[in-house]
Amino acid sequence: MSISTWGWLVLAFPLAGSLLIALLYRVLSAKAAGWIGTLAIALAFACSVGALLGLLDRPADQREIASTLYDYAGAAGIPFDLGILVDPLSVFMALVVTGVSALIHLYSVAYMGSDRGYRRFFSFLNFFVFSMLLLVLAGNYVLLIVGWAFVGFASYALISFWYRRRTATDAGMKAFVINVIGDIGLVFAAILLIKELGVTDYGAVFELAPEAFTANEWTVVAICLLLIVGAIAKSAQAPLHTWLADAMEGPTPVSALIHAATMVTAGVYLIARSYPLFDLAPTAADVAAFIGLFTLLMAATIALVVTDLKRIIAFSTMSQIGYMIVGVSIGAYSAGLFHLMTHAFFKALLFMAAGSIIAAMAAIQDIDRMRGFRRAMPFTCGALIVGALALAGFPGTSGFFSKDEILAFAATRGGMYWIFAVGGYIGAILTAFYSFRIVFRVVYGEPCEEAKELEGGHLAHAEPVNPATGEVEDTDVGFPGPDHHIAEREWPMKVAMAVLAFGALFGGLIQIPGVTHVLESFLEPVFEASPIAATVHVSTTDAYIGMAVGGLCSLLGIGAAFYLYMVAPGSTLRLRDRFRRLHDFLFNRWYFDELLNALAYRPVIACGRFASGTFERVVVDGIVRGAGDGVGGLGTVVRTAQSGFVRFYALLVVAGLAGLGLYFLLAAS
C-alpha cells in the first residue's frame, strides 16, 4: 500500500470506530463498545507503523508525501483542500498519539466498566483521537484548524462527560471557549498567509515564505504571534492555561488522554511544524520561549502546594509542556519532540496510577486524605513511582534524557538562551520535589482507612460526592457509579500501565548523547533547513555536563521531598504557616482565574446586562415609543387620536410615500 493510503487509514479507523459505536449505541453491549474503540485505535497505530515503514524505505530526502482527497471549499482566492501530509514529523506524532491512546483505551475498558455512559464515552474517546490525528496529519493550515477545533469539541464533550455535575459542564465550557480564542488566532494566521502568499499547504508556504518575507518583517512576526495564540490556548500556557486544571472534572482516562497523547501537545507540534516561519520571525519565537519558561516555573510552583492529586499532575503537565515549548521555540526541535514522546509515556502512566488510587479512595482526590498504599496496591504504587521518577528526571529514566537534551541545547546556543537553561534546571528541582511529594504522601506512611480496608481485601465504597462542591452525585448518568476499578484487579489496566512503565523507564535510551540518535536522525530531514539547527551543535561533553547538572537537580528535589515528608514530617505545615501569603498566592494559582474573570468575563457579562436591561428598553423600544408619541401628538392636533396612533402613523407613511412615488412617475412622463 502506498504511504498516503496508510495515512488516510490512520484517520479512517478512529472515525469509523466513533461513528460505529455512536450509531449502534442501543445494540452494543458495554464491553463490546470498549473493545471496538480500543481495536480502532490499535488499527490506527498499526497503520501508523505501516506509514513509518513506508517512509523508512525511501531515501531521506523523499519522505514528504502529500495527498488530497478533494477540494473542500476552495473559492474566491481561498485554497481549502482536504489534504494530508505524511512526513517524519506527522508520522512520529501519529505514532505517539495512537500508541499511547490505544493503551488509554485499553485502560478505560476496565476503568470505566461500571459507567452508565460507557458507549458515549468510547464514541467520544475515538473521536478525540481522530481529531488529534487530523490535526497532526493535515496537509495545510486550514485543515489543521479543523482538527484543532475538533479536538476542542471532543475535549468539551469529555470534560463535561458527567453532565449532571454543574462544575463539570462549566469546566467543559471554559475549556471550549478558551480554545476558541486560540482557534481565532489560527484563523487570522491562515488569513494572513492566504493574503500574503496565496497558499496554505505546508510545503508551498515554507517554500514561498523565505522569498516573500524578510527576517522579522512585521507580517511574518504577526503570523507567528497568531500561531502562538493558538498554541498557548491549546497547550495550556500562560495566560490561557486556566482551563486545564478545571478539565480534571472529566473521567481520569480523559485526563490522561488530554495530557499525554492528545490536545496539549498540539501547540508544540504546531510550532515545530511551522519552524520555517518561526525561523523568519525570531522575535516571535523568543516570545513563545519566554511564555514557555514562565509557564514552566509558574505551574511547577503551583504544583508544590495543590492538594488535589489530579490537579498536581495537571500542573505538572503545564510545566512539562513549558519545557517542550521552550525547546521547539529555541530551535531544539527534535529534543522538544523527544520530550513530548517521553512525557506522553510517563504522564499517561501517572494518570492511570492516580485513577487507580482515586478509585481505591472511592473517588476522593485529596492527597491529604491518602497515605500508605504501598502494601494495599503494590502494582499501582510501583507504576506511580516509575512515573514520578521519569517526571523528576531521575538519571537513566526517559524524562532525564529528554529534558536535558533541551536544556543542553539552550546552554550551547548561549547568550540570552542561558536563561532557559538556568530556569529549566530550577524547574527540574521543583519538578522532582512535587513528584515525590505525591509518592511520599500516597505510597508511604501509615496506611489510611481506605488503604487498610483494601489490605483486608475490601474496596472502599462511599456515596459519590462532587469533590469540588460536596454535592451528592447523580449516578444516573454514570460513573462515579457504584463500582470502582483498580489496577490490582483488572488485567487491561495492568497491561496498559506495564507497557507505559516500560516506555517511561527505557524510552530515553533511543537518544543517549554520543551513543544513539534514533529519533534525531529520523526527524532530521524535516528540520534540516533550519539555520539554528545547522549552527548549534551540542557537543557530547556538554551534553554530559548538562546531564550531570540535571541529575543533581533531580536528586536535590527528591532529597528535599524525602527530608520534608519522611524524615521530618509536619515541617511542611510549619513552612506553610511561616509563608502564609506565599502559600495563598500559589494555592490560588497566582490568581490567574480571578485576573481573567476581572479582565474578560465580567466586563463582557456586564455589557450584556447593560444591553439587555437598559439599552434595549430605553433606546430600541424608545424608538417605537417615540414614533408612537410623535404621531400621537400629531394625532391630537388633528383629533383622530381614537383611531389608534400606530395605525394612523402607518397610514400617514403610506400616503406620504405613495404621493412621493406618484410625483416621480408624473415628473418622468
Add this chain to the structure above:
Amino acid sequence: MLVAIFAIPVAVGLIGFLLPARIVGWWATLGALASLALAVVLVAGFDATGGVLRDVVDESWIPQLGVRFQLGVDGLSVFLVLLTSLLWAAAVLWSALQAPDRPRNYFFMLGLAQTATLGCFLAQDLLLFVLCFDLMLVPLYFLVGAWGTGDRIRATIKMIVYTLVGSLLMLVGAIATAVLSADATGGITFSLEVLRRFPLADGTQYWIFCFFAAAFLVKMPAVVVHGWVVDAYRSCPLPVLILLGGVLSKVAAYGFLRIVIPVFPDASIHFQELLLIIGLASILYGSAMAFTRTGLRDIVAFSSIAQMGFITLGIFSLSGAGGDGSVLQMVNHALVVAPIFLIIALLAERTGTEDIRAMGGMAKRAPVLAALFIVVTMALLAIPGSANFVGELFILKGVFETKVAIALIASSGIAFAAFYALRMYQRTMHNPLPEGADSRELTLREGVVLVPLVACIVALALYPGLITTRGQDSVDRSLASLCEDPYGIAGEPAAVVEADCPPGIEPEPAPEAVAGRGGFDAWTGYGPAAAAGVAP
C-alpha cells in the same frame, strides 16, 4: 421551470380551499415537497460558469410602466431558492403534524408567503422584487396575528410598522431609480440587468441607497432597527418562525448583493464603512444580548442578529471572498436556525417552559435529541469543519483585506458565539433535571422533520465547496459594477481602470450591444440584441 417553482406554492394553497380540512395539511405537504423536488432539479442542472443568469423568463407585464415579469437564477440565488423550498417543506410538514386551526387559510398563507419569497429570489425586475418583498408581509401579518401566541397583536403591529416603513421607502427608491435613469436607458425600465449598466449620479445614488438600506436592515434585522424582532419571535407560531428567522431575513441580505451593490455601486462604496460598522455593532450587540437573555427564543433571535451582522460585513467588505462567504453563510444560518426552533418546540413541550433557568438534564433520556442538538449547536458556533466556519472564514478574509481592525473586532463575535451557543445547550441538555420536566426521546413524527435538516447541515459540512464554487462567479459579477466606470462613459467601451476594482475582481467586459448604444430597445427583452451576461 422558474415559473413553476414560483407559482406552485400559491396554487397549491388555492386548491387547498377546495379540499376537506382534514387532508389539506397533507396536500400542502405534497405541494411543498413537489416544489422542493423542482428546486433540487434546478440546482442539479445549474451551470455556474460566468456567474450569469440562467433559466431566464421574460414577459411583458405592465408595459405602461415598463414593468416586466423577469425571473432568473444565478449563483447568488440558486441555493437560496433551494433553501426556501427546503425550509418551507419542513415548516409545512411540521404544521401538518400539528394540525392547526382553520387549516385552509393557514396553509394558503404559508403558500402565499413561499411564492412571495421565491419571487424575491427569482425576480430580475426591480419592481417585481419590491412587490414580492411587500407581499411577504401580508401572509406574515395573518400568520402571526391569527395563529401566534402571547401578546401577538402588539407583536404583529410592531413588526408590520417597522417593515412596512422600510418596504415603502424601498418602493419609492425603486420608482425613483427607474424614473431618474430613464433618460440614460431610453425609457422607464426596472430591469436590473439594464439598470446596473446605467448607474445614477452619485448624489442620487446616495439617498436611494439609504432607502433600500433602511428596508433591508430592518428586515435583517440589524442593530438598532431590530426592535420588532424579539416580540415577533416570541409570538410567532413555530413553523412560521422557521421561515421568519431562516429565510425572510436572508431576502434582505440577498437584496444587498442583488440590487444595492450592482445598481448603486458608488453609494455602496460611499457608505461601505457605515454598513460595516452597523454589521459590527450587530455582532457585538447581538452577542451581548444572547449572553444574558434566558428565553430560548430571545437567545436565538439575538444570535441571529449577530450572524446577520457577519453576513452584512461580508457583503460590504465588497470583496469576492466576503460576498461568497455571505452567500454560503445565508444558507448555513438558515439551516441552523430552523432545527434550533424545532428543538425549542420539543423542549418547551417537555419542560413546559422556554426559559433556560427552568430547564436542564434532557440528554439522559433523549440521547438522539441531544446528539442532533449538539451538531446544530456546533454549527451555530461555526466550529471549524462546519460549513458555517467556511462562511465565516471567507467573510473574515474579505473584511480583513479591506478593514483589518473591523475584522479583528468582529472575530470576538466567534468567541461570544461559542459561549452563548454552548450555554444554551448546557442549560437545556446538561446539568440536573428540574422537577416536573419530562425527559423523553424524540418521537418518529418529530424526527421526520428534524433529522433531514440536521442531515443537510452535516452534508454541507462535508462539502461547502458546493456553494462557494458556484457562488463566486456571480458574486464577482455583482461586484464588477464597483469598478470605476465599468462600461465606459455613454456606452463607449472605455478604458477600465482595474485598480479601482475590489481586490480579486476583474471588470466585466463591456457587452457588444453597448458599442452601438442601441438605447432602450437593445436592453429590454433579452431579444436578439440580448445583453451579454444573460443566457436565455
